[in-house]
Amino acid sequence: xxxxKLIIHFFCLxxxxxxxxxxxxxxxxxxxxxxxxxxxxxxKGKRKRKICVKLGCKFVKRSNNCITKRQNKKKPxxxxxxxxxxKRILFVGNSFTYYNDMPISLFKKIAISLGKKVIVNTNGKxxxxxxxxxxxxxxxxxxxxxxxxYTHIVLQEQSAMLQFSSYNTRYAQTYRHVPAWNxxxxxxxxxxxLFQTWAYYNGYGVYDTYQAMQxxxxxxxxxxxxxxxxxxxxxxxxxxxxxxWSMAYENLQDKSALYNYDGxxxxxxxxxxxxxxxxxxxxxxxxxxxxxxxxISANISAQVQEYAWLACDK
Numbered sequence: 001x002x003x004x005k006l007i008i009h010f011f012c013l014x015x016x017x018x019x020x021x022x023x024x025x026x027x028x029x030x031x032x033x034x035x036x037x038x039x040x041x042x043x044k045g046k047r048k049r050k051i052c053v054k055l056g057c058k059f060v061k062r063s064n065n066c067i068t069k070r071q072n073k074k075k076p077x078x079x080x081x082x083x084x085x086x087k088r089i090l091f092v093g094n095s096f097t098y099y100n101d102m103p104i105s106l107f108k109k110i111a112i113s114l115g116k117k118v119i120v121n122t123n124g125k126x127x128x129x130x131x132x133x134x135x136x137x138x139x140x141x142x143x144x145x146x147x148x149x150y151t152h153i154v155l156q157e158q159s160a161m162l163q164f165s166s167y168n169t170r171y172a173q174t175y176r177h178v179p180a181w182n183x184x185x186x187x188x189x190x191x192x193x194l195f196q197t198w199a200y201y202n203g204y205g206v207y208d209t210y211q212a213m214q215x216x217x218x219x220x221x222x223x224x225x226x227x228x229x230x231x232x233x234x235x236x237x238x239x240x241x242x243x244x245w246s247m248a249y250e251n252l253q254d255k256s257a258l259y260n261y262d263g264x265x266x267x268x269x270x271x272x273x274x275x276x277x278x279x280x281x282x283x284x285x286x287x288x289x290x291x292x293x294x295x296i297s298a299n300i301s302a303q304v305q306e307y308a309w310l311a312c313d314k
Contacts, residue, residue, distance in 0.1 A: 086117040087282065088147055090190070092140055093156030094129040096197055098122065099260065100271035103154075106293060107275040113291035116283065121146055130158040132177045149189045152282055154239065155181060156195035159264065162220025163204060163213050170220055178227040185233055192228055192236035193281060196221040198245035198270070201256070201263035210249065217242050237313065239281040241274045244311035248273060248304055257300075268295055269304065276308035284312075 091103040100106065103122050111118045123129075123140040134140040161173045185192045199213035221238055228236035248269075249255045256263075258270040266274060276287045286309045292301040 085151070086119060087111075087151045088119040088149070089121070089152045089154060089282065090143055090147075090150045090188075091120070091122045091154045091156075092131075092134055092143070093123070093154070093195060094158060095125070095127045095265055096159055096274075097154075097156045097195065098125050099266050100268050102266075102271040102275050106272055107278055109293075110275055110279050110287060110290045111283070114279075114283075114285070114287065114289070119147075121150075128158065130161060131155060131174055131181060135177060135180050144184060144188065147188075151190060152193050153181075153185055153188065153190040154193040154195050154278060156197065157224070159197045159200075160204060162197075162224060163199070163216040164220070165216060167223075170223065174220075174224060175227050178224070179231060182228055182231045182233055189234075191234045193278065194221055194224055194228070194236055194238045195274075195278065196238050196240050196242040198242045198249075198258075198266075201259050214242055214246055237281055239274075239278045240311040240313070241277045244273055244277045244304075244307045245270070247307040247310065251307075252300070252303065268293065269300065272296060272301070273304045273308060276305055277311055280308050280312035 089103075089107075091097050091107075097103065103120050108118060108120045121143055123134060123137065123143045126134070126137060126139060129137065129140075157174055162170060164170055164173075181192065184190075197217060199210045199217060201210060203209045203213045221242070225236050225238055245258060248258055252258070257267055258273065259265065260267050260270075272293060276290065279285075279287050279290070286305075288302070288305045288309065290305060292298065
């Protein structure tokens, strides 16, 4: 029993005892027998004491009900021991994350369609933002503060930052911000999920190729994971979206469907593939049979669901 409940019971008990000792049995002159019998005839003083007893008993009953309700009330994401803990996930990224409303319209619907309970939050629409700039963004700070804790924080770096060959460049642009993000993840008790992006349709520059850029991105994200995992807290995991994208790029009849018209940003199919891969990474489950958004055929969705599952760390 809680301390608060004990105190309430103690004072109510004192009230009842005090009233009982001062009213015991009413004499015949007072026209009654006992204050605890509602039909007895009592003097004015006895009636007051009778009301006090009734109010005291009511107060005890009400207090018990309120405390029990408060104790039984569960917050979103709280585990009751029988139901799987609700995941609370924050997405921090830029247009590669928020295009096609990927976190809410795709990832969340995929999770719900597969029987999961999930709370999804994002840092809003911040085109071109980096992990460095998001540390100072008011929208991102607000999103981080919204909940006391998250189970996962999905971090997406600007699409070109980690494809540079020079370590010094990658350090200056991305790796030096890892301690700050790790500190946030530790404070929020969250697992960092590193959203590995994909190569552009024709690579980064005039003489580049898709395959060459994708190889550099894989190397860059592996380095990012290594930086996180030496700092303590929960080990980071990579959502291998870029690897799943490569399978789709090589095997789909129309690989351009993965991209928006600019050959860089995701089309609806690309965002769907990213959401599926992040789902596999967080839940460690196959997404086969998940929600299919309008405009994507059952055949194509089955293919990308398989690619997402194959790309995940098992």
